[in-house]
Amino acid sequence: DAGITQSPRYKITETGRQVTLMCHQTWSHSYMFWYRQDLGHGLRLIYYSAAADITDKGEVPDGYVVSRSKTENFPLTLESATRSQTSVYFCASSELDRGRETQYFGPGTRLLVL
Amino acid sequence: GNSVTQMEGPVTLSEEAFLTINCTYTATGYPSLFWYVQYPGEGLQLLLKATKADDKGSNKGFEATYRKETTSFHLEKGSVQVSDSAVYFCALSARYDSYKLIFGSGTRLLVRP
Numbered sequence: 001d002a003g004i005t006q007s008p009r010y011k012i013t014e015t016g017r018q019v020t021l022m023c024h025q026t027w028s029h030s031y032m033f034w035y036r037q038d039l040g041h042g043l044r045l046i047y048y049s050a051a052a053d054i055t056d057k058g059e060v061p062d063g064y065v066v067s068r069s070k071t072e073n074f075p076l077t078l079e080s081a082t083r084s085q086t087s088v089y090f091c092a093s094s095e096l097d098r099g100r101e102t103q104y105f106g107p108g109t110r111l112l113v114l
Numbered sequence: 115g116n117s118v119t120q121m122e123g124p125v126t127l128s129e130e131a132f133l134t135i136n137c138t139y140t141a142t143g144y145p146s147l148f149w150y151v152q153y154p155g156e157g158l159q160l161l162l163k164a165t166k167a168d169d170k171g172s173n174k175g176f177e178a179t180y181r182k183e184t185t186s187f188h189l190e191k192g193s194v195q196v197s198d199s200a201v202y203f204c205a206l207s208a209r210y211d212s213y214k215l216i217f218g219s220g221t222r223l224l225v226r227p
């Protein structure tokens with residue numbers, strides 16, 4: 001049971017480059033989420049998806065793009081990376097109904113933008 | 115909008131001490147409440163949850179009770195261990211808000227032998 005995986009686990013890039021972070025889950029969960037974790041802010045929601053081809057903005061979506069062509073994948077793209085996007089990124093997934101709304105988190109991707 | 119406030123850390127305790135981490139929330143309706151734990155270098159794991167008022171979530175000796183009257187969900191453990199050292203996040207989600215998790219800022223717990 002692979003669960004939810006993220007790749008790469010660590011990434012160093014330069015300002016202005018495009019970066020894509022991958023997220024894959026094997027449970028066929030309807031919902032998927034992207035968060036960023038920064039010291040003093042806890043986790044903040046970037047984008048989420050309720051199903052394939054349905055995505056919506058979270059609290060901090062600027063500078064990010066998502067897509068969800070398949071239920072199991074939810075890639076996050078930084079179109080032109082900035083230093084302020086240096087962070088730890090977590091992907092999560094959950095089932096649809098109340099009572100089963102627990103989110104399961106991936107191991108995270110540590111991104112450094114130079 | 116919905117929000118979660120939890121006590122500032124770090125919290126430093128000796129092994130076998132009693133732990134309380136305070137968490138209060140602001141939300142309309144009846145959200146579900148969660149405690150997640152993050153061990154060093156890892157992702158978040160669900161520790162416990164409660165989905166309605168007066169429910170008590172419990173796991174691994176940790177407990178928290180959903181108090182609607184005080185809008186609180188304080189985390190407690192009677193006797194902490196060194197292995198409990200981690201960052202603890204209180205969070206809420208609501209069906210009317212697509213189950214998005216709203217997190218507190220996290221509380222770092224350090225347990226000394």
